[in-house]
Amino acid sequence: MSKKGSFTKRVLQEVVKIPLGYTVTYKEIAARAGNPKAARAVGNILKHNRWVFFIPCHRVIKSSGDIGGYALGKKLKRELIIFEQKIKNMLK
């Protein structure tokens, strides 16, 4: 229990690397972190992470393409994703 778990840090690191207007699935993050089966843990980490202000949790969604959830509100998450996709389209 005393272990901090490098997996947590790894997950956060990967989430931060997510480009603008790009969404990643929990499984993808888990896989990048080293544990493809830790998709649930990813959501749990994002929910209780202490770097929530530095991590775009709204870019992480379910593999089904649906919005999993969001600590600040699922509705806000959807809006943010659409907004970022819009920006991406504009830059494009």
Added chain:
DNA sequence: TGGTTCGATTTGA
């Protein structure tokens, strides 16, 4: 400190 339960999930039958 140690053990148990839950969660923003995923996958298989």
Added chain:
DNA sequence: TCAAATCGAACCA
């Protein structure tokens, strides 16, 4: 559609 698996963190004694 339902249930099991699996990882991290919170909760309780």
